[in-house]
Amino acid sequence: MTADDPDEKPGATYASPPCFMHEVEGLAEPTNPADPVLWADVRRWRKAKRERLIAARLEISADRRAEMSARIAEGIDAAIGSPAGKTVSLYWPFRGEPDLRGWMASLVARGGRPALPVVIEKGQPLVFRAYRPGDRLEKGVWNIPIPADGEEVIPDVVIAPVVGVDPGNYRLGYGGGFFDRTLAALPRKPLVIGVGYEMQRIPTIYPQPHDIPMSLIVTEAAGPA
Template sequence: MSLELPVAPRSGSVEKQSEWRHAVRRVLLGWRSALDAATHQHLSDQIRGHFETFLKDRPAATVGFYWPIQNEIDLRPVIERHIADGGTAALPVVPGKDQPMLFHDWTPQTEMVPGFARIPEPRDTQEVPVHVMLAPLVGFDPSGYRLGYGGGFFDRTLAAVKRRPLVVGIGFEATKLDDILPHQYDVPVDVLITDQGIRHIDTTATGDADKTDQSSPPCHLGE
Protein backbone atom coordinates (compact mmCIF):
# COMPACT_ATOMS: atom_id res chain seq x y z
CA MET A 1 0.00 0.00 0.00
CA SER A 2 1.92 3.00 -1.27
CA LEU A 3 0.86 6.57 -0.68
CA GLU A 4 1.48 9.60 -2.85
CA LEU A 5 2.82 12.19 -0.44
CA PRO A 6 3.96 15.78 -0.96
CA VAL A 7 7.71 16.11 -1.50
CA ALA A 8 9.42 17.10 1.74
CA PRO A 9 11.30 20.45 1.70
CA ARG A 10 14.87 19.52 2.52
CA SER A 11 15.66 23.16 3.11
CA GLY A 12 13.72 26.36 3.38
CA SER A 13 11.58 28.22 5.86
CA VAL A 14 9.90 26.90 8.97
CA GLU A 15 6.59 27.81 7.35
CA LYS A 16 7.25 25.55 4.36
CA GLN A 17 8.12 22.63 6.61
CA SER A 18 4.97 23.16 8.66
CA GLU A 19 2.87 23.39 5.49
CA TRP A 20 4.39 20.09 4.38
CA ARG A 21 3.56 18.38 7.67
CA HIS A 22 0.02 19.70 7.50
CA ALA A 23 -0.39 18.41 3.94
CA VAL A 24 1.07 15.00 4.82
CA ARG A 25 -1.22 14.75 7.84
CA ARG A 26 -4.23 15.31 5.60
CA VAL A 27 -3.11 12.64 3.14
CA LEU A 28 -2.45 10.07 5.86
CA LEU A 29 -5.72 10.74 7.67
CA GLY A 30 -7.53 10.51 4.35
CA TRP A 31 -5.87 7.17 3.60
CA ARG A 32 -6.78 5.82 7.02
CA SER A 33 -10.39 6.95 6.84
CA ALA A 34 -10.72 5.34 3.39
CA LEU A 35 -9.48 1.90 4.48
CA ASP A 36 -12.10 -0.72 3.72
CA ALA A 37 -13.45 -2.57 6.72
CA ALA A 38 -11.80 -5.91 5.90
CA THR A 39 -8.33 -4.39 5.44
CA HIS A 40 -8.67 -2.28 8.57
CA GLN A 41 -9.75 -5.34 10.55
CA HIS A 42 -6.88 -7.46 9.19
CA LEU A 43 -4.18 -4.86 9.91
CA SER A 44 -5.68 -4.02 13.31
CA ASP A 45 -5.71 -7.69 14.30
CA GLN A 46 -2.01 -7.92 13.46
CA ILE A 47 -1.24 -4.82 15.50
CA ARG A 48 -3.31 -6.03 18.44
CA GLY A 49 -1.43 -9.34 18.32
CA HIS A 50 1.95 -7.62 18.46
CA PHE A 51 0.76 -5.31 21.24
CA GLU A 52 -0.48 -8.28 23.26
CA THR A 53 2.93 -9.92 22.87
CA PHE A 54 4.54 -6.68 24.05
CA LEU A 55 2.37 -6.62 27.18
CA LYS A 56 3.17 -10.22 28.15
CA ASP A 57 6.50 -9.00 29.51
CA ARG A 58 4.71 -6.24 31.47
CA PRO A 59 1.76 -8.00 33.18
CA ALA A 60 1.57 -5.55 36.11
CA ALA A 61 2.01 -2.35 34.10
CA THR A 62 -0.41 0.54 34.17
CA VAL A 63 -0.99 1.29 30.49
CA GLY A 64 -2.07 4.76 29.45
CA PHE A 65 -3.94 4.12 26.20
CA TYR A 66 -6.24 6.17 23.97
CA TRP A 67 -9.90 6.07 22.99
CA PRO A 68 -9.99 5.26 19.25
CA ILE A 69 -11.11 8.06 16.92
CA GLN A 70 -10.92 8.72 13.19
CA ASN A 71 -10.49 5.04 12.25
CA GLU A 72 -7.58 4.43 14.64
CA ILE A 73 -6.70 0.93 15.79
CA ASP A 74 -9.01 -0.08 18.65
CA LEU A 75 -6.82 -1.53 21.40
CA ARG A 76 -9.57 -1.93 23.98
CA PRO A 77 -9.84 -5.73 23.57
CA VAL A 78 -6.14 -6.10 24.44
CA ILE A 79 -6.41 -3.61 27.29
CA GLU A 80 -9.40 -5.45 28.73
CA ARG A 81 -7.48 -8.75 28.69
CA HIS A 82 -4.52 -6.99 30.31
CA ILE A 83 -6.80 -5.81 33.13
CA ALA A 84 -8.35 -9.29 33.49
CA ASP A 85 -4.83 -10.72 33.85
CA GLY A 86 -3.95 -8.35 36.69
CA GLY A 87 -2.73 -5.22 34.94
CA THR A 88 -4.26 -1.76 35.08
CA ALA A 89 -5.11 0.88 32.50
CA ALA A 90 -5.76 4.59 32.27
CA LEU A 91 -7.20 7.03 29.75
CA PRO A 92 -6.20 10.66 29.20
CA VAL A 93 -8.22 13.56 30.54
CA VAL A 94 -7.48 16.90 28.88
CA PRO A 95 -7.97 19.83 31.29
CA GLY A 96 -7.91 22.36 28.44
CA LYS A 97 -6.24 23.53 25.27
CA ASP A 98 -2.42 23.69 25.39
CA GLN A 99 -2.35 21.79 28.69
CA PRO A 100 -0.75 18.40 29.39
CA MET A 101 -3.00 15.38 29.65
CA LEU A 102 -3.75 13.66 32.95
CA PHE A 103 -4.26 9.90 33.01
CA HIS A 104 -7.18 8.57 35.02
CA ASP A 105 -7.90 4.99 36.03
CA TRP A 106 -10.10 3.05 33.58
CA THR A 107 -11.87 -0.31 33.52
CA PRO A 108 -14.58 -1.57 31.15
CA GLN A 109 -17.12 -0.51 33.80
CA THR A 110 -15.91 3.11 33.99
CA GLU A 111 -18.50 5.73 33.13
CA MET A 112 -17.35 7.88 30.21
CA VAL A 113 -18.22 11.49 29.37
CA PRO A 114 -17.36 13.68 26.35
CA GLY A 115 -14.11 15.57 26.88
CA PHE A 116 -11.81 17.68 24.73
CA ALA A 117 -12.86 17.51 21.06
CA ARG A 118 -15.76 15.31 22.27
CA ILE A 119 -13.40 12.39 22.89
CA PRO A 120 -14.72 10.19 25.75
CA GLU A 121 -12.94 10.55 29.09
CA PRO A 122 -13.32 8.68 32.41
CA ARG A 123 -15.69 10.26 34.87
CA ASP A 124 -14.92 10.45 38.60
CA THR A 125 -11.86 8.18 38.62
CA GLN A 126 -8.48 8.86 40.18
CA GLU A 127 -5.44 10.21 38.37
CA VAL A 128 -2.73 7.52 38.20
CA PRO A 129 0.89 7.40 37.00
CA VAL A 130 1.41 5.22 33.95
CA HIS A 131 4.29 2.87 33.18
CA VAL A 132 3.52 2.59 29.46
CA MET A 133 2.01 5.43 27.42
CA LEU A 134 0.51 4.63 24.03
CA ALA A 135 0.69 7.31 21.33
CA PRO A 136 -1.45 6.95 18.20
CA LEU A 137 0.49 7.49 14.99
CA VAL A 138 -0.91 9.44 12.08
CA GLY A 139 2.58 8.92 10.62
CA PHE A 140 6.05 8.09 11.88
CA ASP A 141 9.67 7.87 10.81
CA PRO A 142 12.44 5.32 11.53
CA SER A 143 13.86 7.50 14.34
CA GLY A 144 10.63 7.19 16.30
CA TYR A 145 9.32 10.68 15.67
CA ARG A 146 5.58 10.68 15.28
CA LEU A 147 3.21 12.78 13.26
CA GLY A 148 0.12 13.22 15.38
CA TYR A 149 -2.91 15.45 15.07
CA GLY A 150 -0.88 18.61 15.64
CA GLY A 151 -2.10 19.52 19.12
CA GLY A 152 1.17 18.73 20.90
CA PHE A 153 -0.61 16.98 23.78
CA PHE A 154 1.74 14.02 24.05
CA ASP A 155 4.88 16.16 23.96
CA ARG A 156 3.51 18.53 26.62
CA THR A 157 2.45 15.58 28.76
CA LEU A 158 5.88 13.95 28.58
CA ALA A 159 7.52 17.26 29.49
CA ALA A 160 5.27 17.57 32.56
CA VAL A 161 5.49 14.08 34.09
CA LYS A 162 7.86 13.48 36.99
CA ARG A 163 8.98 10.11 35.66
CA ARG A 164 8.88 9.43 31.93
CA PRO A 165 6.92 6.31 30.99
CA LEU A 166 7.85 3.95 28.19
CA VAL A 167 6.28 5.58 25.14
CA VAL A 168 4.87 3.25 22.50
CA GLY A 169 3.73 4.50 19.10
CA ILE A 170 0.85 2.52 17.56
CA GLY A 171 0.00 2.78 13.88
CA PHE A 172 -0.13 1.31 10.40
CA GLU A 173 3.12 0.45 8.63
CA ALA A 174 1.86 2.13 5.44
CA THR A 175 2.13 5.51 7.18
CA LYS A 176 5.89 5.23 7.67
CA LEU A 177 7.77 8.28 6.33
CA ASP A 178 11.46 8.74 5.63
CA ASP A 179 11.56 11.78 7.93
CA ILE A 180 8.74 13.78 9.51
CA LEU A 181 11.00 16.86 9.92
CA PRO A 182 10.47 16.99 13.71
CA HIS A 183 9.96 20.27 15.51
CA GLN A 184 12.18 21.39 18.35
CA TYR A 185 9.93 20.02 21.08
CA ASP A 186 8.96 16.76 19.42
CA VAL A 187 9.87 13.69 21.51
CA PRO A 188 10.56 10.32 19.83
CA VAL A 189 8.76 7.24 21.04
CA ASP A 190 10.70 4.36 22.61
CA VAL A 191 8.89 1.59 20.77
CA LEU A 192 6.98 1.37 17.49
CA ILE A 193 4.26 -1.24 17.02
CA THR A 194 2.72 -1.64 13.57
CA ASP A 195 1.22 -4.47 11.57
CA GLN A 196 4.83 -5.41 10.68
CA GLY A 197 5.88 -6.00 14.28
CA ILE A 198 7.65 -4.36 17.22
CA ARG A 199 10.63 -2.01 16.85
CA HIS A 200 12.66 -0.67 19.76
CA ILE A 201 14.07 2.80 19.06
CA ASP A 202 17.53 3.88 20.20
CA THR A 203 16.47 7.29 21.51
CA THR A 204 20.07 8.14 22.43
CA ALA A 205 20.76 8.34 18.69
CA THR A 206 18.07 10.96 18.04
CA GLY A 207 19.50 14.42 18.46
CA ASP A 208 18.09 17.92 18.13
CA ALA A 209 20.33 19.16 15.33
CA ASP A 210 17.76 18.73 12.55
CA LYS A 211 14.65 19.72 14.46
CA THR A 212 12.66 22.74 13.34
CA ASP A 213 12.63 25.52 15.93
CA GLN A 214 8.86 25.75 16.25
CA SER A 215 6.10 24.36 18.39
CA SER A 216 3.50 22.08 16.87
CA PRO A 217 0.94 23.59 14.47
CA PRO A 218 -2.73 23.91 15.45
CA CYS A 219 -4.68 20.81 16.42
CA HIS A 220 -6.78 19.21 13.68
CA LEU A 221 -8.80 16.79 15.79
CA GLY A 222 -12.01 18.39 14.66
CA GLU A 223 -11.32 18.07 10.94
Template structure:
Protein backbone atom coordinates (compact mmCIF):
# COMPACT_ATOMS: atom_id res chain seq x y z
CA UNK A 1 0.00 0.00 0.00
CA UNK A 2 1.33 3.47 -0.93
CA UNK A 3 2.02 5.97 1.88
CA UNK A 4 -0.74 8.27 0.63
CA UNK A 5 -3.28 5.44 0.72
CA UNK A 6 -2.10 4.36 4.16
CA UNK A 7 -2.41 7.94 5.42
CA UNK A 8 -5.96 8.14 4.04
CA UNK A 9 -6.86 4.91 5.84
CA UNK A 10 -5.37 6.13 9.14
CA UNK A 11 -7.13 9.49 8.68
CA UNK A 12 -10.53 7.80 8.23
CA UNK A 13 -9.97 5.51 11.22
CA UNK A 14 -8.80 8.22 13.63
CA UNK A 15 -11.44 10.74 12.58
CA UNK A 16 -14.11 8.07 13.14
CA UNK A 17 -12.75 7.55 16.67
CA UNK A 18 -12.74 11.33 17.25
CA UNK A 19 -16.30 11.59 15.90
CA UNK A 20 -17.38 8.88 18.36
CA UNK A 21 -16.43 11.02 21.38
CA UNK A 22 -19.67 12.27 22.91
CA UNK A 23 -20.22 16.02 22.55
CA UNK A 24 -20.25 16.73 26.29
CA UNK A 25 -17.02 14.75 26.69
CA UNK A 26 -15.38 16.76 23.85
CA UNK A 27 -16.35 19.99 25.62
CA UNK A 28 -14.88 18.66 28.88
CA UNK A 29 -11.67 17.59 27.12
CA UNK A 30 -11.38 20.97 25.37
CA UNK A 31 -11.67 22.85 28.66
CA UNK A 32 -9.09 20.54 30.24
CA UNK A 33 -6.76 21.20 27.31
CA UNK A 34 -7.13 24.96 27.82
CA UNK A 35 -6.20 24.61 31.49
CA UNK A 36 -3.24 22.32 30.86
CA UNK A 37 -1.82 24.32 27.96
CA UNK A 38 -2.45 27.65 29.62
CA UNK A 39 0.20 26.71 32.16
CA UNK A 40 2.55 24.80 29.84
CA UNK A 41 2.72 27.12 26.81
CA UNK A 42 5.06 30.06 27.19
CA UNK A 43 3.55 33.02 25.38
CA UNK A 44 5.00 36.48 25.60
CA UNK A 45 3.06 39.72 25.06
CA UNK A 46 2.84 40.55 21.36
CA UNK A 47 3.53 36.98 20.24
CA UNK A 48 1.30 36.00 17.29
CA UNK A 49 -0.58 32.75 17.86
CA UNK A 50 -2.54 31.01 15.12
CA UNK A 51 -5.49 29.06 16.44
CA UNK A 52 -8.58 27.74 14.70
CA UNK A 53 -12.30 27.58 15.21
CA UNK A 54 -13.44 23.96 15.47
CA UNK A 55 -15.11 22.10 12.65
CA UNK A 56 -16.88 18.78 12.93
CA UNK A 57 -15.57 16.99 16.03
CA UNK A 58 -12.31 18.92 16.54
CA UNK A 59 -11.25 20.08 19.97
CA UNK A 60 -12.61 23.55 20.70
CA UNK A 61 -9.53 25.63 21.49
CA UNK A 62 -11.37 28.95 21.78
CA UNK A 63 -11.03 28.83 25.62
CA UNK A 64 -7.27 28.29 25.18
CA UNK A 65 -7.06 31.13 22.66
CA UNK A 66 -8.86 33.41 25.15
CA UNK A 67 -6.31 32.50 27.85
CA UNK A 68 -3.41 33.23 25.52
CA UNK A 69 -4.95 36.56 24.49
CA UNK A 70 -5.35 37.48 28.16
CA UNK A 71 -1.59 36.87 28.53
CA UNK A 72 -0.86 39.35 25.72
CA UNK A 73 -0.84 37.16 22.62
CA UNK A 74 -2.13 38.47 19.30
CA UNK A 75 -4.41 35.93 17.68
CA UNK A 76 -4.91 34.94 14.06
CA UNK A 77 -6.83 32.28 12.19
CA UNK A 78 -6.03 30.36 9.00
CA UNK A 79 -8.02 31.37 5.94
CA UNK A 80 -8.21 29.29 2.77
CA UNK A 81 -7.13 31.53 -0.12
CA UNK A 82 -7.20 28.87 -2.84
CA UNK A 83 -6.71 25.09 -3.22
CA UNK A 84 -3.01 25.44 -2.42
CA UNK A 85 -2.81 28.32 0.04
CA UNK A 86 -3.83 29.40 3.49
CA UNK A 87 -2.98 32.78 5.00
CA UNK A 88 -3.18 33.84 8.61
CA UNK A 89 -5.47 36.81 9.29
CA UNK A 90 -5.40 38.67 12.58
CA UNK A 91 -8.40 38.09 14.83
CA UNK A 92 -9.41 41.24 16.70
CA UNK A 93 -12.35 41.82 19.02
CA UNK A 94 -15.47 43.04 17.30
CA UNK A 95 -14.36 42.22 13.75
CA UNK A 96 -16.92 40.62 11.46
CA UNK A 97 -16.33 36.96 10.73
CA UNK A 98 -16.85 35.50 7.26
CA UNK A 99 -16.76 32.02 5.73
CA UNK A 100 -13.07 31.21 5.33
CA UNK A 101 -13.06 27.74 3.81
CA UNK A 102 -13.05 24.20 5.21
CA UNK A 103 -16.42 24.90 6.89
CA UNK A 104 -15.14 27.48 9.35
CA UNK A 105 -15.32 31.24 9.88
CA UNK A 106 -12.67 33.85 10.48
CA UNK A 107 -11.54 37.40 9.78
CA UNK A 108 -12.41 38.87 6.39
CA UNK A 109 -10.09 40.28 3.71
CA UNK A 110 -9.79 43.62 5.52
CA UNK A 111 -7.94 41.91 8.41
CA UNK A 112 -4.15 42.13 8.53
CA UNK A 113 -2.25 39.10 7.22
CA UNK A 114 0.37 38.12 9.80
CA UNK A 115 3.14 35.55 10.27
CA UNK A 116 2.50 33.47 13.41
CA UNK A 117 5.16 32.71 16.01
CA UNK A 118 3.14 29.73 17.28
CA UNK A 119 0.75 27.55 15.29
CA UNK A 120 -1.89 25.46 17.02
CA UNK A 121 -2.43 22.88 14.30
CA UNK A 122 -5.54 20.72 13.88
CA UNK A 123 -4.86 17.18 12.72
CA UNK A 124 -6.31 13.74 12.04
CA UNK A 125 -3.59 11.58 13.58
CA UNK A 126 -0.15 11.83 15.20
CA UNK A 127 2.58 9.56 16.48
CA UNK A 128 5.06 9.69 19.37
CA UNK A 129 7.77 11.21 17.14
CA UNK A 130 5.73 14.30 16.24
CA UNK A 131 4.65 13.18 12.79
CA UNK A 132 1.11 14.17 11.88
CA UNK A 133 -1.57 13.50 9.35
CA UNK A 134 -3.68 16.51 8.49
CA UNK A 135 -6.85 16.53 6.45
CA UNK A 136 -5.14 15.73 3.18
CA UNK A 137 -4.99 19.13 1.46
CA UNK A 138 -1.44 19.97 2.60
CA UNK A 139 -2.35 23.54 3.54
CA UNK A 140 -0.34 23.64 6.76
CA UNK A 141 2.72 21.93 5.28
CA UNK A 142 2.86 24.52 2.47
CA UNK A 143 2.13 27.44 4.81
CA UNK A 144 4.92 26.36 7.16
CA UNK A 145 7.30 25.94 4.21
CA UNK A 146 6.47 29.52 3.08
CA UNK A 147 7.10 30.86 6.59
CA UNK A 148 10.46 29.06 6.72
CA UNK A 149 11.40 30.50 3.31
CA UNK A 150 10.87 33.93 4.90
CA UNK A 151 13.25 32.97 7.73
CA UNK A 152 10.40 32.36 10.20
CA UNK A 153 10.36 29.22 12.32
CA UNK A 154 7.09 29.12 14.26
CA UNK A 155 6.56 26.65 17.06
CA UNK A 156 4.21 23.89 15.91
CA UNK A 157 1.81 22.44 18.46
CA UNK A 158 -0.66 19.81 17.28
CA UNK A 159 -4.16 19.76 18.74
CA UNK A 160 -5.86 16.37 19.04
CA UNK A 161 -7.51 13.93 21.39
CA UNK A 162 -5.63 10.95 22.81
CA UNK A 163 -7.61 8.58 20.55
CA UNK A 164 -5.95 10.16 17.51
CA UNK A 165 -2.50 8.80 18.37
CA UNK A 166 -1.18 5.95 16.23
CA UNK A 167 1.92 3.79 16.50
CA UNK A 168 3.49 5.28 13.38
CA UNK A 169 2.58 7.90 10.80
CA UNK A 170 3.89 7.15 7.30
CA UNK A 171 6.32 10.04 6.82
CA UNK A 172 6.84 11.78 3.46
CA UNK A 173 9.49 14.35 2.54
CA UNK A 174 7.03 17.28 2.48
CA UNK A 175 5.60 16.47 5.94
CA UNK A 176 6.42 18.86 8.76
CA UNK A 177 6.94 17.43 12.26
CA UNK A 178 5.35 18.92 15.34
CA UNK A 179 7.28 20.25 18.33
CA UNK A 180 4.53 19.01 20.65
CA UNK A 181 0.94 17.87 20.77
CA UNK A 182 -1.79 18.96 23.17
CA UNK A 183 -4.45 16.43 24.13
CA UNK A 184 -6.78 16.06 27.09
CA UNK A 185 -3.86 14.32 28.86
CA UNK A 186 -1.58 17.34 28.56
CA UNK A 187 1.18 18.82 26.44
CA UNK A 188 3.69 16.26 25.11
CA UNK A 189 6.94 17.54 23.68
CA UNK A 190 8.71 15.40 21.10
CA UNK A 191 12.45 14.84 21.23
CA UNK A 192 14.63 14.82 18.14
Protein backbone atom coordinates (compact mmCIF):
# COMPACT_ATOMS: atom_id res chain seq x y z
CA MET A 1 0.00 0.00 0.00
CA THR A 2 1.27 3.47 -0.80
CA ALA A 3 0.19 7.02 -0.04
CA ASP A 4 -1.67 6.96 -3.35
CA ASP A 5 -3.91 4.09 -2.26
CA PRO A 6 -7.46 5.50 -2.13
CA ASP A 7 -8.38 3.06 0.64
CA GLU A 8 -5.60 4.15 2.97
CA LYS A 9 -6.82 6.13 5.99
CA PRO A 10 -4.59 8.81 7.60
CA GLY A 11 -2.81 7.42 10.63
CA ALA A 12 -3.80 3.84 9.89
CA THR A 13 -1.27 1.05 10.20
CA TYR A 14 -1.44 -2.29 8.46
CA ALA A 15 0.65 -5.41 8.52
CA SER A 16 0.60 -7.76 5.60
CA PRO A 17 -1.35 -10.97 5.52
CA PRO A 18 0.74 -13.93 4.42
CA CYS A 19 1.25 -13.45 0.71
CA PHE A 20 -1.67 -11.14 0.18
CA MET A 21 -1.90 -7.44 0.92
CA HIS A 22 1.28 -6.45 -0.86
CA GLU A 23 0.64 -8.57 -3.92
CA VAL A 24 0.61 -6.36 -6.99
CA GLU A 25 -1.27 -7.29 -10.16
CA GLY A 26 1.19 -8.21 -12.88
CA LEU A 27 3.89 -9.81 -10.70
CA ALA A 28 2.53 -13.33 -10.82
CA GLU A 29 4.07 -15.04 -13.81
CA PRO A 30 4.21 -18.85 -13.61
CA THR A 31 7.59 -20.21 -14.60
CA ASN A 32 6.02 -22.69 -17.02
CA PRO A 33 2.38 -21.78 -17.66
CA ALA A 34 0.53 -24.68 -19.26
CA ASP A 35 -1.02 -22.33 -21.81
CA PRO A 36 0.31 -18.72 -21.91
CA VAL A 37 -2.69 -17.49 -23.89
CA LEU A 38 -5.14 -19.08 -21.46
CA TRP A 39 -3.17 -17.71 -18.49
CA ALA A 40 -3.40 -14.18 -19.92
CA ASP A 41 -7.18 -14.55 -20.19
CA VAL A 42 -7.42 -15.91 -16.65
CA ARG A 43 -5.34 -13.03 -15.30
CA ARG A 44 -7.67 -10.49 -16.90
CA TRP A 45 -10.71 -12.28 -15.52
CA ARG A 46 -9.19 -12.51 -12.03
CA LYS A 47 -8.33 -8.82 -12.01
CA ALA A 48 -11.90 -7.81 -12.85
CA LYS A 49 -13.39 -10.27 -10.35
CA ARG A 50 -10.97 -9.13 -7.65
CA GLU A 51 -11.99 -5.50 -8.07
CA ARG A 52 -15.68 -6.33 -7.79
CA LEU A 53 -15.26 -8.53 -4.72
CA ILE A 54 -13.12 -5.99 -2.88
CA ALA A 55 -15.62 -3.24 -3.65
CA ALA A 56 -18.45 -5.39 -2.28
CA ARG A 57 -16.45 -6.23 0.84
CA LEU A 58 -15.77 -2.56 1.55
CA GLU A 59 -19.49 -1.87 1.55
CA ILE A 60 -19.98 -4.06 4.65
CA SER A 61 -20.36 -1.88 7.74
CA ALA A 62 -17.63 -1.91 10.39
CA ASP A 63 -20.05 -3.26 12.99
CA ARG A 64 -21.13 -6.09 10.72
CA ARG A 65 -17.50 -6.96 9.91
CA ALA A 66 -16.74 -7.10 13.64
CA GLU A 67 -19.59 -9.56 14.17
CA MET A 68 -18.46 -11.74 11.29
CA SER A 69 -14.84 -11.61 12.44
CA ALA A 70 -15.85 -12.92 15.87
CA ARG A 71 -17.65 -15.86 14.25
CA ILE A 72 -14.65 -16.56 12.04
CA ALA A 73 -12.38 -16.59 15.11
CA GLU A 74 -14.64 -19.23 16.65
CA GLY A 75 -14.33 -21.29 13.48
CA ILE A 76 -10.54 -21.05 13.57
CA ASP A 77 -10.52 -22.34 17.13
CA ALA A 78 -12.62 -25.29 16.02
CA ALA A 79 -10.21 -25.96 13.17
CA ILE A 80 -6.93 -25.93 15.06
CA GLY A 81 -7.98 -27.02 18.54
CA SER A 82 -5.64 -25.98 21.33
CA PRO A 83 -3.07 -23.50 19.98
CA ALA A 84 -0.58 -24.24 22.76
CA GLY A 85 2.87 -24.73 21.28
CA LYS A 86 1.77 -23.92 17.73
CA THR A 87 3.26 -21.15 15.58
CA VAL A 88 0.47 -19.35 13.74
CA SER A 89 1.01 -16.80 10.98
CA LEU A 90 -1.60 -14.02 11.08
CA TYR A 91 -2.28 -10.64 9.47
CA TRP A 92 -3.75 -7.22 10.10
CA PRO A 93 -7.02 -6.35 8.32
CA PHE A 94 -6.72 -4.63 4.95
CA ARG A 95 -9.50 -3.33 2.74
CA GLY A 96 -12.33 -4.87 4.73
CA GLU A 97 -10.72 -8.21 5.59
CA PRO A 98 -11.79 -10.04 8.77
CA ASP A 99 -10.15 -8.48 11.83
CA LEU A 100 -8.48 -11.18 13.92
CA ARG A 101 -6.28 -8.98 16.09
CA GLY A 102 -8.30 -9.83 19.19
CA TRP A 103 -7.90 -13.50 18.39
CA MET A 104 -4.14 -12.97 18.16
CA ALA A 105 -4.09 -11.75 21.76
CA SER A 106 -6.08 -14.79 22.86
CA LEU A 107 -3.64 -17.01 20.96
CA VAL A 108 -0.76 -15.73 23.08
CA ALA A 109 -2.80 -16.15 26.27
CA ARG A 110 -3.39 -19.80 25.41
CA GLY A 111 0.25 -20.61 24.69
CA GLY A 112 0.33 -20.08 20.93
CA ARG A 113 3.11 -18.27 19.10
CA PRO A 114 2.01 -15.63 16.54
CA ALA A 115 4.12 -14.74 13.52
CA LEU A 116 3.93 -12.22 10.71
CA PRO A 117 5.12 -12.57 7.11
CA VAL A 118 7.94 -10.46 5.73
CA VAL A 119 8.64 -9.63 2.10
CA ILE A 120 12.36 -10.07 1.45
CA GLU A 121 12.30 -9.49 -2.29
CA LYS A 122 9.71 -9.31 -5.04
CA GLY A 123 9.40 -12.61 -6.84
CA GLN A 124 10.77 -14.53 -3.83
CA PRO A 125 9.02 -16.47 -1.05
CA LEU A 126 8.13 -14.70 2.16
CA VAL A 127 9.75 -15.45 5.49
CA PHE A 128 7.87 -15.51 8.78
CA ARG A 129 9.04 -13.69 11.91
CA ALA A 130 7.85 -14.32 15.43
CA TYR A 131 5.68 -11.51 16.78
CA ARG A 132 3.77 -10.78 19.96
CA PRO A 133 1.38 -7.83 20.39
CA GLY A 134 3.46 -4.91 21.59
CA ASP A 135 6.71 -5.99 19.92
CA ARG A 136 8.53 -3.27 18.01
CA LEU A 137 7.57 -2.93 14.36
CA GLU A 138 9.39 -1.29 11.49
CA LYS A 139 8.47 -0.40 7.94
CA GLY A 140 9.22 -3.13 5.45
CA VAL A 141 8.78 -3.29 1.68
CA TRP A 142 6.00 -0.91 0.55
CA ASN A 143 6.06 0.58 4.10
CA ILE A 144 4.23 -2.43 5.53
CA PRO A 145 4.91 -2.84 9.28
CA ILE A 146 6.94 -5.95 10.05
CA PRO A 147 8.51 -7.31 13.25
CA ALA A 148 11.77 -5.49 13.82
CA ASP A 149 13.49 -8.16 15.87
CA GLY A 150 11.54 -11.40 15.61
CA GLU A 151 13.35 -14.61 14.81
CA GLU A 152 12.48 -16.45 11.61
CA VAL A 153 10.07 -19.31 12.18
CA ILE A 154 8.24 -21.97 10.19
CA PRO A 155 4.50 -21.73 10.90
CA ASP A 156 2.41 -24.72 11.81
CA VAL A 157 -0.69 -22.79 10.74
CA VAL A 158 -1.06 -20.04 8.14
CA ILE A 159 -4.25 -17.98 8.33
CA ALA A 160 -4.88 -16.44 4.94
CA PRO A 161 -7.58 -13.87 4.13
CA VAL A 162 -9.18 -14.37 0.74
CA VAL A 163 -10.53 -12.01 -1.88
CA GLY A 164 -12.46 -14.91 -3.37
CA VAL A 165 -12.54 -18.68 -2.90
CA ASP A 166 -13.96 -21.53 -4.97
CA PRO A 167 -15.30 -24.99 -4.01
CA GLY A 168 -11.86 -26.52 -4.50
CA ASN A 169 -10.44 -24.20 -1.80
CA TYR A 170 -8.45 -22.30 -4.41
CA ARG A 171 -7.94 -18.74 -3.30
CA LEU A 172 -8.26 -15.56 -5.30
CA GLY A 173 -5.72 -13.16 -3.80
CA TYR A 174 -4.22 -9.84 -4.79
CA GLY A 175 -2.39 -11.12 -7.84
CA GLY A 176 1.27 -11.24 -6.88
CA GLY A 177 1.77 -14.98 -6.49
CA PHE A 178 3.43 -14.77 -3.06
CA PHE A 179 0.96 -17.25 -1.57
CA ASP A 180 1.77 -20.16 -3.88
CA ARG A 181 5.46 -19.33 -4.04
CA THR A 182 5.79 -19.31 -0.26
CA LEU A 183 3.86 -22.53 0.32
CA ALA A 184 5.91 -24.30 -2.33
CA ALA A 185 9.17 -23.22 -0.66
CA LEU A 186 8.37 -24.20 2.95
CA PRO A 187 10.21 -27.28 4.24
CA ARG A 188 6.94 -28.66 5.58
CA LYS A 189 3.37 -27.86 4.62
CA PRO A 190 1.43 -25.96 7.27
CA LEU A 191 -2.29 -26.11 7.87
CA VAL A 192 -3.52 -23.28 5.64
CA ILE A 193 -6.81 -21.76 6.73
CA GLY A 194 -8.49 -19.39 4.31
CA VAL A 195 -10.74 -16.87 6.04
CA GLY A 196 -13.37 -14.66 4.47
CA TYR A 197 -17.05 -13.90 4.18
CA GLU A 198 -19.70 -16.07 2.57
CA MET A 199 -20.24 -13.40 -0.09
CA GLN A 200 -16.70 -14.08 -1.33
CA ARG A 201 -17.48 -17.62 -2.46
CA ILE A 202 -17.38 -17.93 -6.25
CA PRO A 203 -17.88 -20.89 -8.62
CA THR A 204 -14.22 -21.01 -9.69
CA ILE A 205 -11.02 -18.99 -9.84
CA TYR A 206 -9.99 -20.97 -12.94
CA PRO A 207 -7.08 -22.62 -11.09
CA GLN A 208 -3.85 -23.05 -12.99
CA PRO A 209 -1.03 -25.59 -12.50
CA HIS A 210 0.88 -23.23 -10.20
CA ASP A 211 -2.09 -22.59 -7.87
CA ILE A 212 -2.07 -24.37 -4.49
CA PRO A 213 -5.38 -24.96 -2.68
CA MET A 214 -5.87 -24.09 0.97
CA SER A 215 -6.41 -26.82 3.54
CA LEU A 216 -9.82 -25.50 4.60
CA ILE A 217 -12.03 -22.42 4.62
CA VAL A 218 -13.67 -20.63 7.55
CA THR A 219 -16.37 -17.98 7.10
CA GLU A 220 -18.85 -16.25 9.38
CA ALA A 221 -21.58 -18.67 8.33
CA ALA A 222 -19.89 -22.00 8.81
CA GLY A 223 -17.14 -23.79 10.62
CA PRO A 224 -14.13 -25.36 8.89
CA ALA A 225 -14.94 -26.68 5.41
